[in-house]
Amino acid sequence: xxxxxxxxxxxxxxxxEFITINCSYSVGISALHWLxxxxxxxxxxxxxxxxxxxxxxxxxxxxxxxxxxxxxHITASHxxxxxxxxxxxxxxxxxxxxxxTGTRLQVTL
Amino acid sequence: EAxxxxxxxxxIKTRGQQATLRCSPISGHTSVYWxxxxxxxxxxxxxxxxxxxxxxxxxxxxxxxxxxxxxYSSELNVNALELEDSALYLCASSYGAKNIQYFGAGTRLSxx
Numbered sequence: 344x345x346x347x348x349x350x351x352x353x354x355x356x357x358x359x360e361f362i363t364i365n366c367s368y369s370v371g372i373s374a375l376h377w378l379x380x381x382x383x384x385x386x387x388x389x390x391x392x393x394x395x396x397x398x399x400x401x402x403x404x405x406x407x408x409x410x411x412x413x414x415x416h417i418t419a420s421h422x423x424x425x426x427x428x429x430x431x432x433x434x435x436x437x438x439x440x441x442x443x444t445g446t447r448l449q450v451t452l
Numbered sequence: 453e454a455x456x457x458x459x460x461x462x463x464i465k466t467r468g469q470q471a472t473l474r475c476s477p478i479s480g481h482t483s484v485y486w487x488x489x490x491x492x493x494x495x496x497x498x499x500x501x502x503x504x505x506x507x508x509x510x511x512x513x514x515x516x517x518x519x520x521x522x523x524y525s526s527e528l529n530v531n532a533l534e535l536e537d538s539a540l541y542l543c544a545s546s547y548g549a550k551n552i553q554y555f556g557a558g559t560r561l562s563x564x
Contacts (some may be wrong), residue, residue: 429495443494
């Protein structure tokens with residue numbers, strides 16, 4: 344079993360829909376990252392959070408440390424949001440990231 | 453301000469050769485991380501350098517090595533290349549450890 348699990352693996356939505364991507368982890372963490380990877384391979388760091396909630400534009404990330412769960416929400420989705428969204432956790436004293444397998448999102452018109 | 457830059461963008465090598473990948477972190481960032489994303493697989497942590505020293509490495513054989521220079525840029529060297537080393541190699545940097553990591557565009561290594 345992977346230390347970091349994401350759901351769903353694939354997600355198709357129509358433009359304007361509210362989207363939720365979930366991430367569960369089984370280890371103690373010091374922080375959690377949400378990343379966005381476009382088809383060309385480049386990765387953009389969306390959020391790093393260790394508690395509570397963060398918002399940036401149409402993106403909202405929440406984390407519940409007790410339940411070992413985080414969610415990424417996209418409001419008013421747009422085709423340009425189509426990408427792979429990856430959850431990654433920071434464990435222990437090392438700064439390395441352990442990654443989930445990603446959620447492939449496609450937003451259609 | 454320039455982001456994390458990686459070179460080359462693409463690299464084609466044959467089995468048994470050596471590959472050198474380069475990464476320049478964001479100005480002021482002291483930590484550099486290397487990750488591998490093989491086709492069909494998820495991202496895996498390779499190496500972490502901070503203040504010129506290797507701080508942690510992932511579950512990769514010793515032929516994967518690297519270094520960090522005094523200006524905090526970094527090299528990843530892969531010796532005795534194998535076909536399964538074909539992957540996208542991503543570099544990230546952060547201001548000190550345990551801070552948000554910013555990623556470069558990656559180097560796509562193809563081993564023929």
